[in-house]
Amino acid sequence: MKVDQKIQDLIRDRNTQVPTLPVIVEKILSMAQEENTSAKILAELISKDPAIANKILRLSNSAYYGMMKEIDSIPRAITIIGFNEVVSLTIGMSVVSAFSRKDAGKNFNMKxxxxxxxxxxxxSRNIAKKLxxxxxxxxxxxxxxxxxGKIIFAIYFTDEYAAVLSHAKENETELYRAERLILGINHATLTGMLMEQWNFPEMIHxxxxxxxxVEDSPSRYQKLxxxxxxxxxxxxxxxxxxxxxxxVPVITRIREELGISRDEADEMVERLKEQKDEIEAFFEVMK
Ligand SMILES: [Fe+2]
Ligand SMILES: [Fe+2]
Known part of the structure; x- marks a missing residue:
């Protein structure tokens, strides 16, 4: 059986080890799509899961947000950081921690x-706001x-994926091309399949x-x-x-299509570098 068929089976089979989406994420995803969701409902939902609630509070108080006063409750976190931010933190963190407990072997630097x-x-968030x-x-x-998708490959197809990495290295080719060649599917497609399976809205997956x-992306999502x-x-x-x-792929066309100048791109890189410590600390809480 070809690897891509095995991968499809792996994702579609409920009995395999591919992490299922934490219940809270399913609830938040469907809630976020309703019109009249209140901060109160979101806070109640998060507070029902003490481990997640605790992480949200720690993230809210992390250096990244640089709050002067301690945020000591979920309703306060929602007021100060924002409803949508708390939604995306909860979803992101739940997925990251669902995977970080899995072992991908020593070849893969998961962190x-x-x-x-x-x-x-x-x-992505910074650019979206800017635009x-x-x-x-x-x-x-x-x-x-x-x-x-790379993480799925590394966890469930460890040996095959090690071969993909060496192929990419030896041929100095982009990883997604090597994946497509050797496994028949690339990590981006796999990411999309899993997110679809998890019922993430189209706008996200x-x-x-x-x-x-990007050139094949449907026009309404192309900019994203x-x-x-x-x-x-x-x-x-x-x-x-x-x-x-x-x-690293060449992105000149992508940059131009977004209307971002070379100087602006350099500035964005500098800005990211400045946030490095804060973002690394973010991961330590999320995992
Ligand atoms: Fe990437
Ligand atoms: Fe990628």
Missing amino acids: GLWIHSLGCAFA GILQSEQIFISGLLHDM VPARDHHS ALIVAFSDYLSQKAEFGDSWTIK
Whole structure:
């Protein structure tokens, strides 16, 4: 059986070890799509899960937000940090911690990949805000989870994936091309499949799925896919964590399509570098 068929089976089979989405995320995803969701309902939902509530409070008080006063309750976190931010933190954190308990073997720097992904998430949010795009929190999640397929490969197809990495290294080729060649499917497609299986809204899963194929992305999500692709690049340029990639894709066209100048891109890299310690600390709480 070809690996891509096995992968599809792995994702679609409820009895396998692929992490199922934590219940709280399912609830938050469906709640976030309703119109009249109140901060009170969100706070109640989060407070029912003490481990998650505790992490949200620690993240709210982390250096990244630089609050003067301690945020000591979930309703306060929602008021001060924001409703949508708390939603995306809860979703992101639940997925990150669902995977961080799994073992991918010593070849794969899992922490490095998540820090790369956090860099992409924060950059995506910054760009969306700069471009006046309303879905800055949805894109934070797309950015955070964009390379989740690599983690699936590393955990469930450890040996095959080690071969993909060496192929990419020897041939100095982009990782997603080596994956496609050897496994028949690339990590971005796999990320999209898993997010779809988990019922993430299209607006979140399509930009993640298309981060290596922006030109094929449906027009209504193309801009979001461009942002994730560009932020992926920025995170690598700022040397955030480890994306397991040998060759960083050329992004000139992507940058131009977003209307970002070369100088602005350099500034974005510098800004990310300044946030490095704070974002690394973020991961320590999230995992
Ligand atoms: Fe990628
Ligand atoms: Fe990436």
